[in-house]
Amino acid sequence: MNISLSITKSIHDWLYNIMPEGAASIVEMVLIGLVYLAIFAIAGLFLVLLERRVAAWFQLRIGPNRVGFQGLLQTMADALKLLSKELTGTVKADKFLYNLAPYFVIISSLMALAVIPFTKEFHAFDINIGIFFLIAVSSIGVIGILLGGWASNNKFALIGAMRSGVQTISYELSIGLSLLTMILITGSLQLSEIVEVQKSGWLIVQGHVPAIIAFMIYMIAGTAETNRAPFDMVEAESELGAGFHTEYSGMKFAYFFLAEFINMFLIAAIATTIFFGGWLSPFGITESIPWLGVLWFLGKTLTLVFLMMWFRWTFPRLRVDQLLTLEWKYLLPINLVNIVIMAIIVWLNLTIQI
Amino acid sequence: MIMSYFSEIYNGIKTLLTGMSVTGKYFLTSRKGAITQQYPDNRATLKMFDRFRGEVIMPHDENNEHACTGCQKCEIACPNGTIEIIWDRGIDEVTGKKKKKIDKFVYHLSLCTMCGLCIDVCPTDAIKWGQNFENSVYDRTQLTRVLNKPESKVRAGIED
Numbered sequence: 001m002n003i004s005l006s007i008t009k010s011i012h013d014w015l016y017n018i019m020p021e022g023a024a025s026i027v028e029m030v031l032i033g034l035v036y037l038a039i040f041a042i043a044g045l046f047l048v049l050l051e052r053r054v055a056a057w058f059q060l061r062i063g064p065n066r067v068g069f070q071g072l073l074q075t076m077a078d079a080l081k082l083l084s085k086e087l088t089g090t091v092k093a094d095k096f097l098y099n100l101a102p103y104f105v106i107i108s109s110l111m112a113l114a115v116i117p118f119t120k121e122f123h124a125f126d127i128n129i130g131i132f133f134l135i136a137v138s139s140i141g142v143i144g145i146l147l148g149g150w151a152s153n154n155k156f157a158l159i160g161a162m163r164s165g166v167q168t169i170s171y172e173l174s175i176g177l178s179l180l181t182m183i184l185i186t187g188s189l190q191l192s193e194i195v196e197v198q199k200s201g202w203l204i205v206q207g208h209v210p211a212i213i214a215f216m217i218y219m220i221a222g223t224a225e226t227n228r229a230p231f232d233m234v235e236a237e238s239e240l241g242a243g244f245h246t247e248y249s250g251m252k253f254a255y256f257f258l259a260e261f262i263n264m265f266l267i268a269a270i271a272t273t274i275f276f277g278g279w280l281s282p283f284g285i286t287e288s289i290p291w292l293g294v295l296w297f298l299g300k301t302l303t304l305v306f307l308m309m310w311f312r313w314t315f316p317r318l319r320v321d322q323l324l325t326l327e328w329k330y331l332l333p334i335n336l337v338n339i340v341i342m343a344i345i346v347w348l349n350l351t352i353q354i
Numbered sequence: 355m356i357m358s359y360f361s362e363i364y365n366g367i368k369t370l371l372t373g374m375s376v377t378g379k380y381f382l383t384s385r386k387g388a389i390t391q392q393y394p395d396n397r398a399t400l401k402m403f404d405r406f407r408g409e410v411i412m413p414h415d416e417n418n419e420h421a422c423t424g425c426q427k428c429e430i431a432c433p434n435g436t437i438e439i440i441w442d443r444g445i446d447e448v449t450g451k452k453k454k455k456i457d458k459f460v461y462h463l464s465l466c467t468m469c470g471l472c473i474d475v476c477p478t479d480a481i482k483w484g485q486n487f488e489n490s491v492y493d494r495t496q497l498t499r500v501l502n503k504p505e506s507k508v509r510a511g512i513e514d
Contacts, residue, residue, distance in 0.1 A: 334363075
């Protein structure tokens with residue numbers, strides 16, 4: 001990362017030379033925002049492609065392989081098609097909220113990406129309440145879904161949105177508590193510091209049994225958070241058409257679709273940072289080459305993304321009451337006990353340090 | 355009570371892992387053979403499958419003769435009126451008697467569901483499955499086809 005670090009540094013110096021300090025910092029923010037937007041719009045498209053290929057392989061199909069080499073440009077073509085499509089809407093829709101909803105969803109998932117440390121230097125916004133910020137921002141997305149469902153003036157969309165509300169509010173709790181369990185070891189909410197702590201063993205190793213339980217709870221709740229199968233009651237095709245985005249078309253639909261995949265990446269990225277050492281290599285084997293951290297981070301994240309896809313193409317969809325039973329009767333009590341166990345382990349210094 | 359709570363969790367995780375191992379095996383073996391077919395690019399060497407149902411065709415031999423006697427069994431068997439036989443009476447050359455013969459065997463591909471009942475029911479095997487897989491056209495009228503060629507007639511002795 002030394003090379004690119006010097007690039008960002010020289011751009012920084014050049015900007016501060018040609019304009020006053022305030023304007024320069026605003027320009028820098030805009031530039032970073034644009035870079036992130038470009039990277040993750042494309043990353044989201046490739047996640048969609050990955051999902052389609054993986055789904056095909058799970059079902060013994062071939063998947064998209066026509067556009068570009070092995071179908072690499074398929075989702076690009078889809079995005080272009082969606083861009084050129086007409087934006088339709090229902091007659092009695094609440095126009096303002098209807099148009100606002102997709103932006104809530106996509107902006108909240110892009111905002112959360114800012115605090116993810118891809119490697120030591122590639123980290124846009126390193127605040128000391130990183131985890132808190134993530135949990136807070138990632139739950140804004142549900143407002144967009146509720147607004148979209150409500151403003152569409154469509155029964156199915158409304159039912160889907162309400163289900164999403166139930167689901168997200170319930171599973172927020174599990175996500176928060178399972179992350180809190182790990183915070184007990186690190187003693188900090190800052191993501192860069194959490195990664196630093198893991199230089200003496202990834203947290204899933206340091207925290208052993210309760211950490212593994214917390215990880216399992218996190219993955220279940222994370223899958224529910226992103227509204228993916230087996231928790232996809234929000235857009236259960238056989239029951240609700242397409243759920244809350246039934247009435248959306250063209251680019252507005254694409255925003256919802258893209259946000260789902262960026263959210264999936266986000267959940268996996270948080271799990272990587274908290275449980276699997278973020279950009280740290282196992283046993284520090286590539287510590288001398290810092291820029292390899294990005295590859296380690298992406299490798300771990302994509303493995304977890306694959307795990308979520310594996311869930312999706314294996315498990316049948318839950319009923320709403322089963323969903324709530326799972327959260328309130330199983331995950332939450334286990335989580336509360338788990339957090340106490342973790343506290344005792346940290347108190348008695350029973351963590352495993354390598 | 356407590357024990358059943360934990361054994362439920364244990365059983366739940368166990369069954370989930372069983373399911374994941376099944377799909378995982380499928381994922382790993384998917385490269386060896388997908389059960390779907392790719393769109394055929396190899397037109398020159400393409401060999402379609404024996405049971406492939408593309409469209410209904412009526413084979414004619416080198417004398418421009420087909421085997422359709424105009425019995426209309428296919429027309430009756432067809433569940434959605436795909437086949438329409440316009441028939442006529444002609445003089446049989448051998449016996450000199452009046453005899454039913456087809457004028458036009460009209461086949462509406464746009465209505466056909468490829469159920470195959472007409473081909474099963476045909477007593478003289480006059481119609482068969484074609485191997486054409488590209489049935490998209492720009493104009494709907496092209497989907498209405500007359501299967502017997504012009505000037506064709508029924509093969510002699512097919513009714514015996």
